[in-house]
Amino acid sequence: MPGGCFRGPAAGDGRLRLARLTLVLLGWVSSSSPTSSASSSTSSASSPVSAVSAQPSLPGHCPPLCECSEAARTVKCVNRNLTEVPADLPPYVRNLFLTGNQLAVLPAGAFARRPPLAELAALNLSGSRLEEVRAGAFEHLPSLRQLDLSHNPLANLSRFAFSGSNASVSAPSPLVELILNHIVPPGDERQNRSFEGMVAAALRAGHALRGLRRLELASNHFLYLPRDVLAQLPALRHLDLRNNSLVSLTYVSLRNLTHLESLHLEDNALKVLHNGTLTELQGLPHVRVFLDNNPWVCDCHMTDMVAWLKDTEVVQGKARLTCAFPEKMRDRVLLQLNSSDLDCDPILPPSLQTSYVFLGIVLALIGAIFLLVLYLNRKGIKKWMHNIRDACRDHMEGYHYRYEINADPRLTNLSSNSDV
Numbered sequence: 492m493p494g495g496c497f498r499g500p501a502a503g504d505g506r507l508r509l510a511r512l513t514l515v516l517l518g519w520v521s522s523s524s525p526t527s528s529a530s531s532s533t534s535s536a537s538s539p540v541s542a543v544s545a546q547p548s549l550p551g552h553c554p555p556l557c558e559c560s561e562a563a564r565t566v567k568c569v570n571r572n573l574t575e576v577p578a579d580l581p582p583y584v585r586n587l588f589l590t591g592n593q594l595a596v597l598p599a600g601a602f603a604r605r606p607p608l609a610e611l612a613a614l615n616l617s618g619s620r621l622e623e624v625r626a627g628a629f630e631h632l633p634s635l636r637q638l639d640l641s642h643n644p645l646a647n648l649s650r651f652a653f654s655g656s657n658a659s660v661s662a663p664s665p666l667v668e669l670i671l672n673h674i675v676p677p678g679d680e681r682q683n684r685s686f687e688g689m690v691a692a693a694l695r696a697g698h699a700l701r702g703l704r705r706l707e708l709a710s711n712h713f714l715y716l717p718r719d720v721l722a723q724l725p726a727l728r729h730l731d732l733r734n735n736s737l738v739s740l741t742y743v744s745l746r747n748l749t750h751l752e753s754l755h756l757e758d759n760a761l762k763v764l765h766n767g768t769l770t771e772l773q774g775l776p777h778v779r780v781f782l783d784n785n786p787w788v789c790d791c792h793m794t795d796m797v798a799w800l801k802d803t804e805v806v807q808g809k810a811r812l813t814c815a816f817p818e819k820m821r822d823r824v825l826l827q828l829n830s831s832d833l834d835c836d837p838i839l840p841p842s843l844q845t846s847y848v849f850l851g852i853v854l855a856l857i858g859a860i861f862l863l864v865l866y867l868n869r870k871g872i873k874k875w876m877h878n879i880r881d882a883c884r885d886h887m888e889g890y891h892y893r894y895e896i897n898a899d900p901r902l903t904n905l906s907s908n909s910d911v
C-alpha cells in the first residue's frame with residue numbers, strides 16, 4: 492500500500508501513462524518484484540501526486556545502472572564504476588547499495604535531496620574507492636541507522652563527516668551502526684597524520700554519535716586507541732577492534748561504556764592487561780571480551796591477569812589463551828600457570844630504578860671514603876706538594892741556565908772552536 496503513493500492519478504493523460512509504463516518495464520525488469528508489476532496494471536486507488544509532470548525524473552524512477560525494487564525499498568548500484576552518487580534516487584529507498592564503485596570523494600550533502608530521502612536507513616558504500624569524506628557528507632538523512640564505509644582507503648575523513656557540516660550546531664546523528672573495517676589507506680597516502688587520531692576526531696566531533704550502538708574498526712592497523720575516543724560513545728553495545736596492532740589498553744578508559752556487550756580484541760599485539768583495565772572490565776555488567784591470538788608475555792607482569800582470568804566470566808574462550816613469550820613459556824595455557832611460573836629474568840631486574848639507586852649509593856660511599864683518606868693524610872700531602880714544588884724549581888733553574896749558555900753566541904763559538 493505505501494507503494495501506491497508514487498502512482499499518478501488514474502485519470503492522467505494517456506501519453507504520460509504510457510511513458511511511465513515503459514519506464515516501469517525498462518527499469519524494473521531486473522528486479523523480480525511481484526507487487527510492482529501488479530500495482531502498475533491495477534493502480535487506480537491512490538493518493539494524488541502533483542510533482543509528476545514537471546520533473547524529468549518521475550518519482551519512483553530508477554537511476555541508470557541501478558536496480559530498484561520498490562517492494563523491498565532497495566536500490567542497488569553495485570560494481571558499476573560510478574564516480575558520483577546518482578542524483579535521482581527514488582524517495583522510497585530504504586536500503587541503498589553503492590558498493591564496488593569509484594566514488595573517490597563524498598562531498599557535503601552527497602545524499603541531500605529535495606524532498607529528502609526520509610526513509611533511507613541503511614547505506615552501504617563498501618569498496619567504492621572513497622579517499623575523502625567531507626564534512627556533512629551524510630546530512631539530511633534523518634533515518635540513517637546503518638552506514639558501511641568498509642574497504643575504502645579513507646586518507647581524508649573529515650572531522651565532521653558524521654556530524655553536521657556546521658560545527659557550531661551538532662544535532663545528534665541518527666546512526667546506530669557504523670562499520671569502518673579496513674579503511675586504512677596505504678602508508679604513502681597517509682602523509683604524516685595519525686590515522687587513529689583522524690578517525691577518533693570524526694567519532695568524537697560534536698558528541699553527535701551518542702546514539703551509536705555498534706562500531707566496527709577491524710583491520711585498520713591501529714597501534715593505539717586514542718584516549719578519549721570512547722568517552723563520546725556512551726550507548727555503545729558492540730565494539731569490534733579485531734585484526735589491528737594494539738599493544739596496550741592501559742590508557743583507554745572503558746569505565747563509562749556501561750552498556751557494552753561485546754568487545755572484540757582478537758588478532759592484536761596485546762602483551763598483558765594491567766590491573767586498571769581488569770578492574771574496568773570487571774565493572775561492566777554485560778560485557779563479553781574476546782582476546783584470542785594476542786602475543787601474551789608470560790613474565791612476572793602477567794601475575795595479576797592470570798589471577799583475574801581464573802576468576803572471571805568476562806573472557807570468552809579464556810582456556811584458549813596461550814603465552815607467546817618468553818621462549819620457555821611459548822604455547823603454555825594462561826589459565827594453567829601459577830605464580831611460580833611467572834618470573835622476570837633475574838639478569839634484567841624488573842625494576843631498573845632500584846639497581847640505579849643502589850649503584851648511586853655505592854658510588855657515594857666510595858667518594859666519601861676517598862675524601863676521608865685525603866683529609867687524614869693532609870700533612871703527608873702537604874709535604875709531598877712541597878717536594879714536588881722544590882723538584883720543579885730545581886729543574887726549571889737547570890733548564891734556564893742551560894738555555895742562557897746556549898743563547899750566548901760567544902760561548903757557542905768557543906765550544907765550536909774547541910771542537911776544531
Ligand SMILES: *[C@@H]1O[C@H](CO)[C@@H](O)[C@H](O)[C@H]1NC(C)=O
Nearest residue numbers: 569570571572573591592593
Ligand atoms: C569497471 O572498471 C574495471 C577496470 O577499471 C573494468 O574491468 C570493469 O569492467 C568496469 N566495470 C563496469 C561495469 O564498467
Ligand SMILES: *[C@@H]1O[C@H](CO)[C@@H](O)[C@H](O)[C@H]1NC(C)=O
Nearest residue numbers: 590615616617618637639670
Ligand atoms: C555492504 O556490502 C558489502 C559488499 O557487498 C558486504 O560484504 C557487506 O556485508 C555489506 N554491509 C552490510 C552492513 O550489510
Ligand SMILES: *[C@@H]1O[C@H](CO)[C@@H](O)[C@H](O)[C@H]1NC(C)=O
Nearest residue numbers: 623625646647648649682684
Ligand atoms: C582533506 O580535505 C580537505 C577538504 O577537502 C582539504 O582541505 C585538506 O587539504 C585535505 N587534507 C589532506 C591531507 O588531503
Ligand SMILES: *[C@@H]1O[C@H](CO)[C@@H](O)[C@H](O)[C@H]1NC(C)=O
Nearest residue numbers: 627655656657658659660661
Ligand atoms: C551554523 O549554524 C549557526 C546557528 O544556526 C548559524 O548562525 C551559522 O550561520 C551556521 N553556519 C554555517 C556555515 O552554515
Ligand SMILES: *[C@@H]1O[C@H](CO)[C@@H](O)[C@H](O)[C@H]1NC(C)=O
Nearest residue numbers: 680681682683684685686689
Ligand atoms: C608533516 O611534516 C612536516 C615536517 O615534518 C610538517 O611541516 C607538516 O606540517 C606535517 N603535515 C601534517 C599534515 O602534519
Ligand SMILES: *[C@@H]1O[C@H](CO)[C@@H](O)[C@H](O)[C@H]1NC(C)=O
Nearest residue numbers: 673675709710711712734735
Ligand atoms: C587483517 O588486516 C590486514 C591489514 O589491514 C588485512 O590485509 C587482512 O586481510 C586482515 N585479515 C583478516 C582476517 O581480516
Ligand SMILES: *[C@@H]1O[C@H](CO)[C@@H](O)[C@H](O)[C@H]1NC(C)=O
Nearest residue numbers: 719721722723744745746747
Ligand atoms: C564518565 O562519565 C562521567 C559522568 O558521566 C564523567 O564525569 C567522566 O568524565 C567520564 N569518564 C570518562 C573517562 O570519560
Ligand SMILES: *[C@@H]1O[C@H](CO)[C@@H](O)[C@H](O)[C@H]1NC(C)=O
Nearest residue numbers: 765766767792794795796798
Ligand atoms: C593488582 O590487584 C591485585 C588485587 O587487587 C593486587 O593484589 C595486586 O598487587 C595489584 N597489582 C599491581 C601491580 O598493582
Ligand SMILES: *[C@@H]1O[C@H](CO)[C@@H](O)[C@H](O)[C@H]1NC(C)=O
Nearest residue numbers: 823827828829830831832833
Ligand atoms: C605450580 O606449578 C608447578 C609446576 O608447574 C607445580 O609443581 C606446583 O604444584 C604448582 N603450584 C600450585 C599452587 O598449583
